[in-house]
Amino acid sequence: MDRSELALKITGVGKRFGATNALSSISMNLAKGEVLGLVGENGAGKSTLMKILSGAHVRDEGEIEVDGVRVEIREPAEAQRVGIGIIYQELSLFPDLDAVENIFIGREMSFGKSPNITAPLRKKAMRECARQILNEVLSVEIDLDCPVGALTLAQRQIVEIARTLNSNAKILIMDEPTEALEKAERERLVRIINDLKQAGKSVIYVSHKLDEVLRICDRVVVMRDGACVADLPTSTLDVNKMIGLMIGGSLAKQFPTKTSPGADPILKVEGLSRRGAFDNVNFELHEGEILGVAGLEGSGKSRLLRALFGDGAADSGRILLRGRSISIGSISGAMNNGIAFLPAERKTEGIFAEHSVGWNLTASSLSKFGGVRLDRRAERFQCVNHIRKMGIKSEGPQQPIGKLSGGNQQKVLLARWLLTEPDVLLLEEPTRGIDIKAKGDVYQLIASSAQSGKGIIVVSSDNTELLGLCHRILVMFEGEAVGILDSASASEETIASLSIQRT
Amino acid sequence: MSTQALDAKTSVSKFRLSGGASGIVIALIVLIVALGVASPRFLSVGNLTDITRQAVFVAIIAFGATLVIAMRGIDLSVGSTLAFTGLIAADLMNCGFNPFVGVAASLAVGTLIGIVNGVLVAKVRIADFIVTMAMMVITRGLIMVYTEGIPLTGLSNPSFQAFGQGFVGFVPMPVLVTILTFAAVYFLLYQTRFGRYTLSIGSNPEAARLVGIRIDRVKIAVYALTGFLAALSGVLLTSRLEAAMPEAGEGYELDVIAAVVMGGTSLAGGKASLLGTAAGAVLMAVVRNGLNILNVNTFWHQVVIGAIILLAVCADKFGGRSRDT
Numbered sequence: 001m002d003r004s005e006l007a008l009k010i011t012g013v014g015k016r017f018g019a020t021n022a023l024s025s026i027s028m029n030l031a032k033g034e035v036l037g038l039v040g041e042n043g044a045g046k047s048t049l050m051k052i053l054s055g056a057h058v059r060d061e062g063e064i065e066v067d068g069v070r071v072e073i074r075e076p077a078e079a080q081r082v083g084i085g086i087i088y089q090e091l092s093l094f095p096d097l098d099a100v101e102n103i104f105i106g107r108e109m110s111f112g113k114s115p116n117i118t119a120p121l122r123k124k125a126m127r128e129c130a131r132q133i134l135n136e137v138l139s140v141e142i143d144l145d146c147p148v149g150a151l152t153l154a155q156r157q158i159v160e161i162a163r164t165l166n167s168n169a170k171i172l173i174m175d176e177p178t179e180a181l182e183k184a185e186r187e188r189l190v191r192i193i194n195d196l197k198q199a200g201k202s203v204i205y206v207s208h209k210l211d212e213v214l215r216i217c218d219r220v221v222v223m224r225d226g227a228c229v230a231d232l233p234t235s236t237l238d239v240n241k242m243i244g245l246m247i248g249g250s251l252a253k254q255f256p257t258k259t260s261p262g263a264d265p266i267l268k269v270e271g272l273s274r275r276g277a278f279d280n281v282n283f284e285l286h287e288g289e290i291l292g293v294a295g296l297e298g299s300g301k302s303r304l305l306r307a308l309f310g311d312g313a314a315d316s317g318r319i320l321l322r323g324r325s326i327s328i329g330s331i332s333g334a335m336n337n338g339i340a341f342l343p344a345e346r347k348t349e350g351i352f353a354e355h356s357v358g359w360n361l362t363a364s365s366l367s368k369f370g371g372v373r374l375d376r377r378a379e380r381f382q383c384v385n386h387i388r389k390m391g392i393k394s395e396g397p398q399q400p401i402g403k404l405s406g407g408n409q410q411k412v413l414l415a416r417w418l419l420t421e422p423d424v425l426l427l428e429e430p431t432r433g434i435d436i437k438a439k440g441d442v443y444q445l446i447a448s449s450a451q452s453g454k455g456i457i458v459v460s461s462d463n464t465e466l467l468g469l470c471h472r473i474l475v476m477f478e479g480e481a482v483g484i485l486d487s488a489s490a491s492e493e494t495i496a497s498l499s500i501q502r503t
Numbered sequence: 504m505s506t507q508a509l510d511a512k513t514s515v516s517k518f519r520l521s522g523g524a525s526g527i528v529i530a531l532i533v534l535i536v537a538l539g540v541a542s543p544r545f546l547s548v549g550n551l552t553d554i555t556r557q558a559v560f561v562a563i564i565a566f567g568a569t570l571v572i573a574m575r576g577i578d579l580s581v582g583s584t585l586a587f588t589g590l591i592a593a594d595l596m597n598c599g600f601n602p603f604v605g606v607a608a609s610l611a612v613g614t615l616i617g618i619v620n621g622v623l624v625a626k627v628r629i630a631d632f633i634v635t636m637a638m639m640v641i642t643r644g645l646i647m648v649y650t651e652g653i654p655l656t657g658l659s660n661p662s663f664q665a666f667g668q669g670f671v672g673f674v675p676m677p678v679l680v681t682i683l684t685f686a687a688v689y690f691l692l693y694q695t696r697f698g699r700y701t702l703s704i705g706s707n708p709e710a711a712r713l714v715g716i717r718i719d720r721v722k723i724a725v726y727a728l729t730g731f732l733a734a735l736s737g738v739l740l741t742s743r744l745e746a747a748m749p750e751a752g753e754g755y756e757l758d759v760i761a762a763v764v765m766g767g768t769s770l771a772g773g774k775a776s777l778l779g780t781a782a783g784a785v786l787m788a789v790v791r792n793g794l795n796i797l798n799v800n801t802f803w804h805q806v807v808i809g810a811i812i813l814l815a816v817c818a819d820k821f822g823g824r825s826r827d828t
Contacts, residue, residue, distance in 0.1 A: 311713070335715045343713055350713075352706040354773045363703060364714035366696045373694050416714070 006068065007032045007171055007202040008053075008084075013062030015048055022048045023226045025062070030171065035193060035203045037217030037234070039210060041246050043462070045226040046206050050173050053204075054086040055079035066171070085169030087160050087177060095149025100130040102148050103163045133162045137199070138192055154185035161192065165201075172196065173204045176297075178212060190216055208296050210239045210500060224248050239500075240493070247463075247492045255468035256447035261289035264322075266455040267424050269308075272317035277303035278479040281317070285424065285455040290446065292470030292487070293459045294495050300479040302344070305426050305459045309341035310334040321423070335364070340422035342413055344429035344459075350413045351401050358383040358397030360412050365419045386415040391441060407438020414445055425449060425456045431465060443469055463492045477501045526818070527765050527782045534786065538793045545796050552675070554788045556743070559681040560585070561755060562784035563736040565762040566688040567729030569780045570698075572763050574705045574725055575772030576631045580620060580638035581733040582755030586748065587642040588613045589737035593655045593747035602663035610734045616642065617730020621723030639756065646749050656746040667742025677739045684732065689777050691728075701725055705772025754805075757812060758787050765815040787811075 008030040015023040023045045030036050040046050051057040053064070055076040064071055066082045073079045079086070093102050104126050110119035127144060134142050140158055148156050157177065164172055174193075178186045193203055193216055207213050213220060214234055222230040222245040230245045267285040272278070278300035285291050295301040307314045310328045319326055321337055328334045334341070343349035352360055361383050362369065369379045383397035390411045394404055401409055410430070417425060430446065431439045446469065450456050460466050466473050466487070473485045475498040483498050538545040564581045571578045592609035596602055616638060623634040658664070669676040692698035700721045703711040712718055733752075741747045764770060765786060766779025790811065794804050 309713075331712065332715045332717060341713065343710075348707070349709045352703055352710060352773065354706055355702070359699070363699075363710075366699055373690075374696060374699070376694075 005031050007034070007066065009063075009065040009068075011063045011065075013049070013052060013059045013064065015052060015057060015060050021226055023052075023059075026223075026228055027062075028221055028228060028231060030202045030204065032170075032202055033197050033200045034219065035197055035205055035217045037213035037220040038204055038206045038223065039208070039213055039220060039242060039246060040223035041461070041463075044223040044246070046223055047175065048226075049223070050086065050175060050204070050206060053079065053084055053171075053173060080167050080169070083168060083170035084173065085164030085167055085171070086173040086175065087157070087164055088175055093148050093156055093160060093163075096147050098147055099134070099142055099144050099151075099159045099162075100127050102159055103130045103133070103166050105163070107167065129166070130162065133165055134158070137165060137195070138162060139195075140188070154181050154188070157181070157189070158192075165196075169201070171202045171204065173206070175206045176208065177205070178207065178209060186212070208500065210242050213242075214239065222246055239497075243493055243496050247496070256444050258290075258447070258471060259288065259451055261450070261471055262287035262453065265320075266322060267308075268318075268320040268323075270318040270320070272304070272307065272314045272319065274303060274307055274312065274314045276479075277307070277312065278476070278481075281476075281481045283474055283481065283484060285457060287453045287455060288450050289472070290450050290456045290458060290470045292466035292473040293457060293476060294461075294463055294466055294473050295476030295499050297461070299476040299499065301459045301476045302428055304476065305428055305457060306341070308334070308424075308457070309339055309426055311341070335420065338421070338423035339426065340364075340417035340420050340424070341426040342417055342428060342430060344432055346406065346409055346413065346433070351409055353400075353402045355401065356398050357387065357392070357394050357401050357404065357412055360401045361386060361397070361416050362419065364416055368419075382419065386419060390415045390418075390445060405435075405438070407434035407441070410434050410438065410442060411445070414442065418445075418449065423454060425454050427456065427458045429460055430458060431460075431462070439465075463495045466495070467492065475499050525767075527767060527779050527786060530765075531782055531786050531789065534789055534793070538789065538796070541793075542796045545793065550792065550796070554785070554792050555678055556675065557791065558785045558788035559677045560736045560740050560752075561758045561762055561787055562681050562781055563684050563739070564729070564733050564755065565759045565766075565780045565784050566684055566777060567725075567732040568759045569763050569766070569768050569775050569777055570688070570692060570701050570725045571729055572705075572760070572768050572770060573772055573775035574701050574722065575708070575770075576624065576722070576725070577635065577760070578620065578726065578729050579632065579635040579756045580616065580642065581729060581759055582752035583639045583642040583646070584613055584616050584730055584733035585737035585740065585752035585755060586646055586750070587616070587737070588734035589741035589751055590646055590650065590655060590747040590749075592738050593658055593741050594649075596658055596660060596663060597655065602660050602666075605663070606666070606738050609738050610731055613734020613737065614727050614731040617727035617733075618723055620730065621726030624726065625719040625722035643753075650747075650749045652749050654746045654748045658741065658745045658747075663742050664745060665742075667739045667744075677743065680735070680739060684735065685777065685781060688728075688732075692775060692777055697721065697724065702773055702775060705774075707773070754808075757808065758784075761808065761812045761815060762787050764812070764819055769819055770816065771819075 006029055011027050013023060013026045026049060038046050048057060052059045053073065055073045055078055058074050064073060071082045073082065094105065109122040109126050111122055112119045130144060134140055138158060138161065142151065142155050142158065148159055177189060181189065196203060205213065205217055214237065217234050219233050220237055220242065221228055222242060224246060229248065264287050265284045266287050269281060269283050272281045281304055283291065293301045293305065303312060306312050308319070308328065310331045310333050313329050319328060326337050328337065352363065358380060362379050366374065369375045380397055387394060387397065392408050392411045392415070394408060401412060404412070427446065431442050446456060458466065458470060467490060470487050473487055473490060473495060474481050475483045475485065475495060477499055482501065485494060544550060564585065568578055568581065588609040591612055592605040595605035595608055620635055620638055623629050624631045665676065667677055671679050700716045703716060704718055704721060708718065740751055762783030763780050766783035767776040768774065768780060790807065791804060794807060
């Protein structure tokens with residue numbers, strides 16, 4: 001390939017967060033007028049790479065060239081300047097402004113020779129320019145006077161694309177652009193991408209929808225564990241081959257041996273629905289069973305789990321706890337029924353950062369310690385006990401939790417819920433962002449809780465983890481439970497293809 | 504581990520003086536020494552008693568406000584609530600009611616104002632700043648409507664006077680009330696679930712919700728407590744002055760916030776130092792007293808108080824952890 005035709009060249013780019021190697025030595029090219037697919041499992045490093053290109057993160061090493069010129073991208077404005085535009089999954093528009101204002105935000109046209117911030121705006125010219133981009137370049141009709149908050153999701157996305165084009169971006173990054181789109185809208189997006197390509201723009205298309213990637217892209221880069229594992233023309237690929245590359249021959253991690261669950265169902269869910277989140281979900285959870293829930297981001301797996309904890313409660317269906325129908329309308333209601341929930345976002349939903357390990361450990365079971373006055377001695381005793389039992393590395397209950405490693409913080413949070421002596425333990429991404437060793441410990445703790453007769457539900461985007469840890473795996477797709485697999489006979493391929501629902 | 508070893512570690516430092524709180528104590532000592540050198544009159548028994556008397560009205564309210572601020576809230580209505588409830592007590596007594604009825608009604612109304620604040624903040628989800636500022640203006644307005652700006656005087660009932668002016672042994676009654684209030688709030692904050700929940704909400708509201716804390720209830724209770732304490736302070740002040748002044752407690756909201764923040768309770772929430780708040784309230788009184796003794800023009804007082812608040816907030820921002828970054 002002629003060097004001058006390259007829109008983007010990445011050489012040896014790496015990024016680490018603390019001790020974790022998020023990206024190691026990534027190299028790839030993007031030609032002018034090329035559509036490059038970027039695929040990989042959650043956590044493979046796709047978004048980190050895209051954030052580096054768009055200036056949200058700064059790389060630790062390596063080089064980036066745009067149009068053959070070496071560039072430094074330290075902040076989003078610099079990415080814009082060199083011609084890289086990103087269209088985010090979560091749209092970043094201003095809902096109260098109209099399409100024209102959104103398209104020109106930050107680069108308004110104004111009167112005067114050297115326009116300053118108080119110069120009058122050239123509204124007509126901007127409007128004309130926006131109309132031209134939307135009607136002629138993208139061939140779509142959008143009401144220019146309507147606040148974009150009132151537009152449909154697909155229309156908003158188009159406004160966002162128009163905004164990126166207006167910034168003279170030569171390289172467009174699209175992160176899961178079709179995730180929330182209807183079929184017809186997806187078709188339109190495909191057409192738009194083709195038009196952009198004809199116009200000599202380059203596109204990086206990040207998606208979980210592998211069949212779409214095959215249809216739209218010229219070439220596909222597969223990432224796994226922070227590295228590029230394949231860079232192949234689309235013509236040589238099919239969906240199964242891509243899944244194989246994404247999963248890799250991943251090593252069996254240290255999973256505890258599974259003990260067979262009891263015969264009695266502890267939790268039974270019948271026709272559970274919540275509008276816009278999940279629909280008609282049925283399953284049984286037995287004593288001592290670990291049930292996994294797999295699915296893509298937005299498949300409803302987390303919403304389902306949280307509904308069982310009274311956070312965004314279901315609006316129809318039945319929940320039976322040991323055969324008794326219960327209604328879970330609030331978090332405290334769920335807790336009174338012996339249900340515990342470990343949220344995915346440790347920092348924002350889990351820990352009380354300025355407080356001690358002990359404070360954090362007993363936060364959901366304070367009523368166990370004394371009546372009006374807290375029995376601090378009993379509290380401390382339990383803390384010391386659990387710190388030892390869970391193998392939490394700390395200087396003791398009084399140490400600030402912020403000083404612990406992520407893995408040890410996670411163990412404290414797990415201990416917090418075990419201390420409530422729940423019958424049902426709901427775990428959301430229990431090993432996200434913790435190191436391998438701590439992962440093994442957490443798996444052990446989950447398995448031994450199951451052995452003590454609790455029913456456990458694990459939501460995870462790591463299918464290897466689900467297969468290794470769980471007895472059965474419920475797969476969610478667009479809010480529906482599309483299958484329950486026995487993990488003894490299931491494979492990552494079967495989970496992946498169920499969660500992608502390709503036909 | 505043996506139980507003895509556990510016990511040894513159980514005795515958590517009795518008074519929690521975080522970094523910010525020990526700073527205030529030092530600042531207070533420095534200020535007192537400086538003022539003592541500048542004016543011999545400052546350290547006279549009479550003057551020190553004056554300072555204490557001034558400090559208690561702010562201190563009592565600031566104990567409640569410590570919880571509000573530790574919960575990431577704010578309450579601007581306390582000064583007006585103080586005047587409003589003081590007026591209620593005075594008016595009932597002037598109408599011939601028993602002083603205890605007057606005091607009880609006053610405390611009840613203060614609590615009610617707090618509950619209304621709390622419900623609007625927690626249930627209706629209006630910004631605390633707006634809710635309590637509106638409440639501040641409304642209650643002050645009601646006072647002016649009712650009194651037409653004229654103080655309500657002539658509260659000569661001796662048992663009511665004793666409340667604000669009496670002594671128990673050699674301790675002035677208001678000081679005793681302040682100490683008891685401190686002890687009660689201290690117990691609530693550090694020894695009960697309610698205190699834990701309050702700090703948890705300030706530390707991480709989302710995590711607090713997910714550990715099953717009923718945030719609404721705790722918030723309403725904290726605002727109610729603050730309203731109650733504002734009323735208590737109002738009753739004390741009315742008794743001391745033997746009159747309900749329409750403009751009583753004006754600007755107290757700022758003194759209260761200054762006392763709390765200088766005391767080491769972070770505006771970012773999650774941590775509270777009640778002893779620091781007490782020191783902060785004394786410091787505010789010392790500053791005002793010092794300005795008087797040094798014959799500084801009254802108009803400059805506001806400038807100084809405002810500057811102190813800004814300084815304290817800056818110290819909170821740069822000295823401690825900054826949540827925003």
